[in-house]
Amino acid sequence: MPPVAERTLDVRADFPILAREPGQDPLIYLDSGATSQKPGLVIEAQADHLRRHNANVHRGVYPLAQEADAAFEGARRRIADFTGAEQRGTIFTKNATEAINLVAYAWGRANIGPGDAVLITQMEHHANIVPWQILCAERGAELRYLELDERGELSLEALEQELARGDVRLVAFAHVSNVLGTINPVAEMTARVREAGAISLIDGAQAVPQMPVDLAQIGADFYVWTGHKALGPTGIGVLHGRVELLDQMPPFLTGGDMIASVDLEGSTWNELPWKFEAGTPAVAEAVGLAAAVDYLSTLGMEHVRAHELALTEYMLEGLAGVPGLKVVGPPEAASRGALASFTLEGLHPHDIAELLGREGVCVRAGHHCAQPLMRCLGVGATARASLGVYNERADIDALVAALHHSREIFGL
Amino acid sequence: MDDLYRDYILEHYKRPQNFGELDPHDLEGLEHNPLCGDELGVHIRVKDDRIEDLRFHGHGCAISQASASIASEELKGMSLAEVGELDADWMIELLGIPVSATRRKCALLNLKVVKGAVTGDNAWPE
DSSP states (O other), X not given: OOOGGGOOOOOGGGOGGGSOOTTSXXXXXXXXXXXXXXXXXXXXXXXXXXXXXXXOSSSOOSHHHHHHHHXXXXXXXXXXXXXXXXXXXXXXXXXXXXXXXXXXXXXXXXXXXXXXXXXXXXXXOGGGTHHHHHHHHHHTOEEEEEOOOTTSOOOHHHHHHHHHTSOEEEEEEXXXXXXXXXXXXXXXXXXXXXXXXXEEEEEOTTTTTTSOOOHHHHOOSEEEEEXXXXXXXXSOEEEEEOHHHHHHSOOSSOSSSSEEEEOSXXXXXXXXTGGGOOSSOOHHHHHHXXXXXXXXXXXXXXXXXXXXXXXXXXXXXXXXXXXXXXXXXXSSGGGBOSEEEEEETTBOHHHHHHHHHHTTEEOEEEOTTOHHHHHHHTOSOEEEEEOOTTOOHHHHHHHHHHHHHHHHHTTO | OOXXXXXXXXXXXXXXXXXXXXXXXXXXEEEEETTTTEEEEEEEEEETTEEEEEEEEEEOOHHHHHHHHHHHHHHTTOBHHHHHHOOHHHHHXXXXXXXXXXXXXXXXXXXXXXHHHHHSOOSOOO
């Protein structure tokens, strides 16, 4: 096998949406940071479950119900294996946002009080800001932000200084920034948080789809991600939590499936992980996500990362040749995930996205659900091209050509 | 010729009319486009229940900036009661380009901020 860096993946045939009919506009999909495209086998796995194995889970004793149980719990096992997590601490949620809310409500309300602080960072997605704002306001606690340096990176020294103040109970941060692309030194950060006796939560929504993630090595107390950015279906997210913490936490959503027993006066809770999965879960979506992580494992996450890293380098080179274009975040590809957010002098990001869209190039424009970060960068909005395992150099060429063309239309 | 980015749209975008501050002013407003975080504010001077003068300020895309620029000339001299009656169609027709559903808010942001300043109702114009 050639060394990782020299291997490129050619998986386009696995993604039905990329096989456009002749005469249709080409699809140059550069918005995987928003949601990924799906391999045919994920679509099929979900459909096959609904066609042949559908029943409610954790209820029936008939054979079909047992098939559904096996599919659902088997999906949990495969997903936990993929990230190196414990099955009992692997909880299905609707998405990463719900997973963060689960921790903010269930852990936060029981453990955060007046005089305590929650520490997050300036690069967070709104999903990792708003639940903490609400928690801190409700509990009389303080919400503080770790600042970024001019490269768009966090400093471990600044983290240590914040922790040394002695009031920080929880530190929540992105593994990979959805705007800057910055890859944070998560294992070093969790080690410092742990030494300070605080709890860590990592938003892995942008990391899990594009690089090897080994939770045993990262050592976070909570790690959240979402299925639809990782080649899986929408409507399914994952919370990995430390079992001792989850055991002590009260439930989040309550109702069916999460109870051990209910009588008129009160109830007792089901064991992990079901204590945190109230109501009928997203069974077919869990099966689809398991197919997605199996697919990624077959490719090898180190190969996925190598493929996307090479493309990111190529993209940064191409973008550097567009006059007036400025990429935000760390300058070198190795320090960032497979995306580039940029501004272009004389062209607003919305107009960029509109003009690129006409040439079949799909990019995101706006604040990317990170308004505090945009203010910190001093820009109202950026355009963002984000890559998936199915992208190739020709996609980048089309992006760069469309940017040059857009400048011409605007007379720049 | 580009359907959306016509010459006059780009001309208004690059050199918008009635942009800046207006002090003193009688009415003011500030609105955001939640889609992109763009911001548009207005200062309005009123005389005899009419808009005597106005200035927009803020940042946005070509569609939102050109819309504000084009609308500003029409709004001058209009009675406050007339401003209160203006609807989305007025702005879209005035703009004279095919605006897609996703860009509609870009085109209507200026009307939202002006109507908000004049009537206190800052709902998206319909």
